[in-house]
Amino acid sequence: MTTASTDDSTLLRERGLRVTGVRLGVLRALDGHQHSTADDLVRAVRADLGTVSVQAVYDCLHALTAAGLLRRMEPAGHPARYERRVGDNHHHVVCRGCGAVADVDCTVGAAPCLTPRDTHGFTVDLAEVTFWGLCPTCASEPTADPVPAAGPSGTTHRVGTP
Amino acid sequence: MTTASTDDSTLLRERGLRVTGVRLGVLRALDGHQHSTADDLVRAVRADLGTVSVQAVYDCLHALTAAGLLRRMEPAGHPARYERRVGDNHHHVVCRGCGAVADVDCTVGAAPCLTPRDTHGFTVDLAEVTFWGLCPTCASEPTADPVPAAGPSGTTHRVGTP
DNA sequence: GCCTTTTCTGGAATCGTTCCAGTAAGGGGT
DNA sequence: ACCCCTTACTGGAACGATTCCAGAAAAGGC
Numbered sequence: 001m002t003t004a005s006t007d008d009s010t011l012l013r014e015r016g017l018r019v020t021g022v023r024l025g026v027l028r029a030l031d032g033h034q035h036s037t038a039d040d041l042v043r044a045v046r047a048d049l050g051t052v053s054v055q056a057v058y059d060c061l062h063a064l065t066a067a068g069l070l071r072r073m074e075p076a077g078h079p080a081r082y083e084r085r086v087g088d089n090h091h092h093v094v095c096r097g098c099g100a101v102a103d104v105d106c107t108v109g110a111a112p113c114l115t116p117r118d119t120h121g122f123t124v125d126l127a128e129v130t131f132w133g134l135c136p137t138c139a140s141e142p143t144a145d146p147v148p149a150a151g152p153s154g155t156t157h158r159v160g161t162p
Numbered sequence: 163m164t165t166a167s168t169d170d171s172t173l174l175r176e177r178g179l180r181v182t183g184v185r186l187g188v189l190r191a192l193d194g195h196q197h198s199t200a201d202d203l204v205r206a207v208r209a210d211l212g213t214v215s216v217q218a219v220y221d222c223l224h225a226l227t228a229a230g231l232l233r234r235m236e237p238a239g240h241p242a243r244y245e246r247r248v249g250d251n252h253h254h255v256v257c258r259g260c261g262a263v264a265d266v267d268c269t270v271g272a273a274p275c276l277t278p279r280d281t282h283g284f285t286v287d288l289a290e291v292t293f294w295g296l297c298p299t300c301a302s303e304p305t306a307d308p309v310p311a312a313g314p315s316g317t318t319h320r321v322g323t324p
Numbered sequence: 325g326c327c328t329t330t331t332c333t334g335g336a337a338t339c340g341t342t343c344c345a346g347t348a349a350g351g352g353g354t
Numbered sequence: 355a356c357c358c359c360t361t362a363c364t365g366g367a368a369c370g371a372t373t374c375c376a377g378a379a380a381a382g383g384c
Contacts, residue, residue: 053333073314074238093284102282120264122255124295128314133286152290180350215364
């Protein structure tokens with residue numbers, strides 16, 4: 001683990017960021033558990049370092065995200081999640097039941113439909129794709145539906161049987 | 163406008179929903195101003211009907227969304243927005259500056275990259291595409307950047323000059 | 325090793341949204 | 355046309371995720 005920490009230290013310094021316990025802790029926690037929420041990370045870092053304030057973690061997440069070391073994603077109706085995979089073309093599947101997130105690699109390199117035709121004068125710099133569905137665990141549940149299924153409604157791109 | 167209201171009444175009844183002032187007011191407000199937030203709608207309906215509680219509007223939005231008369235979209239870092247365009251394949255551009263939303267029609271019918279290959283066991287039913295950028299107004303602003311630019315960070319699909 | 329800058333602490337505040345219990349209104353059945 | 359049951363609306367309090375604030379502590383260039 002010392003190796004990973006040392007790498008992270010270098011990484012932080014390279015981006016002009018100070019090396020602190022909280023930052024190393026957050027990065028280490030994300031290595032073990034990708035797509036963690038801020039709350040997950042507070043708990044993880046506390047288990048690791050003893051005591052950390054909520055703000056320290058939020059500040060840290062902002063700093064790391066701004067530095068390009070972390071990617072932030074915020075599925076509708078769920079708290080934001082953070083991941084270390086940055087700088088590559090990948091998307092996400094989000095579970096409507098529990099909010100779990102998994103990575104989805106891009107099937108095509110060029111992404112034809114991700115170049116919009118008419119953007120109403122907007123200068124577009126980023127295209128984000130989110131798939132919605134159910135994770136294996138929630139799908140196998142006895143359809144007890146206490147939560148009214150989060151995520152967007154209405155037809156966007158129906159996937160599967162047409 | 164009486165025509166529109168009458169149509170909306172029929173629409174509501176067809177879906178088994180009662181016809182109420184708030185519901186007609188919300189639908190009418192959305193006709194005039196697509197992609198409104200709940201707050202926008204509270205104000206619009208109040209200007210129209212006099213007095214409405216916040217809950218009435220939220221309840222109404224839930225009912226109409228559940229009935230498939232409204233589509234809800236929630237851009238990361240911005241309050242949810244509602245629109246009447248349902249049941250067609252269209253996506254959205256969101257302004258990082260002010261959160262403004264515009265519709266983007268799908269360039270290709272088949273949406274090749276919206277059929278993920280490996281979904282890690284998730285049963286995917288919907289693919290959502292969001293473009294991020296700046297609206298004409300925010301783009302022409304003197305780069306005074308008080309708000310740290312909302313929306314996802316890190317590279318997803320860089321659009322434009324590579 | 326000192327001193328400035330940056331980060332961390334703890335607590336209070338914000339924002340969008342939801343929960344609650346009670347009142348009011350829609351509309352099917354007679 | 356009326357009644358009654360269901361559903362919608364009111365107002366206020368609560369919620370969770372996140373941010374703001376001012377002061378204390380620590381990082382690291384000199």
